[in-house]
Amino acid sequence: MAKGGASYQISSTPVTIFAHLLVISIATLVLVWLLHFREGFAFKSHVKAKIFNLHPLLMTLGFVLFSGEAIIVYKAIPANRKTQKLIHLILHFIALATGIVGVYAVFKFHHERHFPHMYTLHSWIGLSTICLFGLQWLLGFFSFWYPRAESATRAKMAPWHAFFGVVIFFMTIVTAETGLTQKFLFQGLYRSQEALIVNFTGLLILVFAISVGLSVILPRRN
Numbered sequence: 001m002a003k004g005g006a007s008y009q010i011s012s013t014p015v016t017i018f019a020h021l022l023v024i025s026i027a028t029l030v031l032v033w034l035l036h037f038r039e040g041f042a043f044k045s046h047v048k049a050k051i052f053n054l055h056p057l058l059m060t061l062g063f064v065l066f067s068g069e070a071i072i073v074y075k076a077i078p079a080n081r082k083t084q085k086l087i088h089l090i091l092h093f094i095a096l097a098t099g100i101v102g103v104y105a106v107f108k109f110h111h112e113r114h115f116p117h118m119y120t121l122h123s124w125i126g127l128s129t130i131c132l133f134g135l136q137w138l139l140g141f142f143s144f145w146y147p148r149a150e151s152a153t154r155a156k157m158a159p160w161h162a163f164f165g166v167v168i169f170f171m172t173i174v175t176a177e178t179g180l181t182q183k184f185l186f187q188g189l190y191r192s193q194e195a196l197i198v199n200f201t202g203l204l205i206l207v208f209a210i211s212v213g214l215s216v217i218l219p220r221r222n
Contacts, residue, residue, distance in 0.1 A: 012218035054105035062098025
């Protein structure tokens with residue numbers, strides 16, 4: 001295989017464009033689901049479901065989509081390497097921040113409804129993912145941005161940083177898919193318009209993950 005994935009004979013550009021379109025589609029479906037079929041969302045409300053709804057909103061629109069966009073920024077934005085790194089860093093920070101708030105929202109909901117915490121596979125994978133994501137961001141910031149490690153050290157770390165970044169991203173996808181499935185079953189949706197919205201959201205998230213992975217291995221051609 002040629003270096004940079006050149007043997008694939010196709011560019012990453014159409015794949016990244018498709019990924020951006022998927023971001024818009026997923027965001028639209030999630031908003032329709034939570035605003036039309038659920039009760040909306042709020043940090044404080046006597047309708048406790050609104051507090052919970054912040055969790056899928058922030059984890060999907062923030063954590064999943066922004067982390068995916070951060071990964072493909074090197075193929076999506078025609079800028080110098082330093083600018084790409086900065087945007088990559090910022091998008092991942094937004095993903096991390098929204099993820100933390102999303103986790104806080106679900107803990108707040110469980111606390112106010114007196115539900116037990118951390119008893120499902122979804123919650124185990126999800127909390128592990130957010131912790132690894134934060135550690136990865138901190139290591140990346142201090143190693144590649146400020147104050148930066150020596151060039152030889154950065155060169156050795158870069159492949160591992162990229163590898164673990166992709167692994168953690170796919171952990172976010174597993175978390176999202178298990179979360180949607182869990183919500184589907186808990187609400188007893190089965191055959192309904194809301195069930196279709198939830199299922200199609202899950203399918204598009206999966207396709208988005210595939211698009212991000214494909215964008216990583218394909219070369220960018222002008």
